[in-house]
Structures are given as structure tokens and as C-alpha cells.
Amino acid sequence: MQTEIAERLLEWYDQHARSLPWRKRDPDPYAVWVSESMLQQTRVETVIPYYERWMARFPTLAALASAGEQDVLQAWEGLGYYSRARNLHRAARQVMERFAGRLPADRAALESLPGIGRYTAGAIASIAFGLDEPALDGNIRRVYARLFDVEVPARSPDGEKRLWDLAAKNLPAGRAGDFNQALMDLGASVCTPRSPSCRLCPLNGSCRAFALGVQEERPVLTARAPIPHYTVTAAVLHRNGSVLIARRPSRGLLGGLWEFPGGKVEAGETLPQGLAREIREELGADIEVGQPVGVYQHAFTHFRITLHAFHCRLAAGEPRPLEASELRWVTPADLGQFPMGKVDRRISKELVRPESQGDEF
DNA sequence: TATTCGTGGGA
């Protein structure tokens, strides 16, 4: 049956649906999957240009599966949460093996793939395959917390269960994909986190929080942890017009991306304990720390850093050639080929500035 | 179950 909420929301959606590149009459499941992966914790406006480039570069699931991981990470550079790209890539290869190259039209099967959790499985199932599956993202969570005045913290186990139950209970049969997307559009444009436009909301007559005047108090938030501050250094090691970069471990922070060698230090240190030793062991030469390139302050969601970058060079002598190593000598012109996080990309661009080239020291 | 994972934008 169709609830009054669904009826009014779908009517609103017919008039106000945003036009987005991945929204089509007969959606390509792969395209929906790509968009949902990119949209995890990321705004629509940020995703659109990445989505367009991605679909031009990897037009099909098979094309993605046959691509190399470095190319995949390169296409993702700047979007953040890089495990999404690695999981998308891994999952594409699994789909080729396990599902004959076709994304399964089944919630549980979707959720068995890396990078597809409860939300994304519901979104793909409903949007791409027309199945009656609920989805609960940040927007929908907020809309339901207000509509039904959910007083428990939304991110608590109890709150999550209540909200998923609401998402399932209010789902209209037949148009679940439109309904889920309508809830997300409503949350993004009307039922916003702060100063919601309740006067324009098609559901204001059904909204308990609006009736009680507590829209801004819903959803109930939980306190967030204090943000640590780290001091980090990076070595810009020059030799014969090239610089040394290192590939980060494939898991964890910026996994699989390249960086200028360095890491966390105690305040006042120039290079991390161990880096000089690693360089010496890999290259057979001592590293000499020279002039600072710059100081970079960066605030991330969960931590802050102050990064000190230094021009460095090797002591006299011929360094060993690198083979099968996580280290590479790269010319400034080639640095763009290596996927990097924001901070290291910024440092790499400083290198190609005329006044920063050469081995001034 | 609580943490860990980026980046950019808005108030």
C-alpha cells in the first residue's frame, strides 16, 4: 500500500527531482554503482566531474575490472576515502568471476561485494533494478528522525534500528527507487541539517518534529571525539632532476597512493626516526636535510597536521638502482602520473614552480 | 561496538 507520505513525496519528486548524470530512465547498474560509491560521504557537486571522467575512462564494468589499480586510484585522486576506489576495483573483478560480469539484482549478493554495505545495496537494488528495498543514508536518516521525532541518538544502535525500520515500513511498492532518491533530494534541498525550509516541505503536515518545533534538534547527535594534532615531515629528495617518492602500504590511510618520504615526528624533529635509516638501506647513501620547502597546515575530519617539507639530497656517491621497490625516482613532469593525496600533490606542484626547480639547497 | 578512513564547503 502507498502511505500518504509516499504519495506526497513522489508527487513532489515528479516536480523537483534534480537532473543528475547517473539518473536515467533505464539506468545502467554499473553506472548507478559507480555513482553510489563516489557519493559515500561526498557531496553531489563534488562527485559529478569525477563521475563523468570515470565513466569516460572505465565505461563498463569489464573495462574497470581489466584496469590496473594505479590507474583506478589516479582516476579517484582528490575524492578521498580511497578504499572506495580499491574496493570498487576489487568488486568489479569479483563480479566478472562470480557473476559472469553482471552486477547481481539481489540485495544479499550485492552486499557480499567489497565496498557495498547496507545502504549501497539498497540503493542499487531499488534504483538500478527496481526492487522494493529500503536505503538509509544521512539525508534519509535526518528526514525520518524529524518526521517521526526520533528522540534517541540517530547513530546509536537503537536509533539505527528504528530508522531502518521506518525506512522499510514507509517504502511504497513499485517506486522504491524514486522514493529513496526523493527522500535524499528532500534532505539535501529542503530538510537540511540547519535551517530546514519546512514551509516548502511537502511532508510538513506529517512531520512530528515540525509540529513540536524541534526540527533543529533532530536527529539527536552524539558527541564527537577530540581531534588530535600531529607534526609531520616530508623529504623532497633531489637527484639529477628527479625526486624520490614512496608508495604507501595498500591498506589504511591513503592506501596505495604515493607520497614524499616522511611521516609523523615529535615536535622539533626534522625527519622521522627510521626514515634516514630506510633511505640508507634502500639507496646505500646517507640523506642530507637542506632548506625547508614550506609548512603546510591541514585540517582533516579526524585529525590535524602541521607538515614541514624539506629539500634534501644524498651524500656523495652513486645510489643503488631501485628494483621492485616502493621507492621511485620521478621527474617533476611525471609526478602527475602517480596518485597522491591532497597534501603531497600540493607539494609536488610546488616542485614544478620555476623558483623551486633545480637543486638549490 | 568504536575507530578509521579525505576532501571541500557552508554557516
Place this chain on the structure above:
DNA sequence: TTCCCAAGAAT
């Protein structure tokens, strides 16, 4: 400046 947080998932 500071805080929040945006189509979450993995561990």
C-alpha cells in the same frame, strides 16, 4: 576560526 558534515563501509 571552528565546527559540522556529505548518497557509509570495513575492521
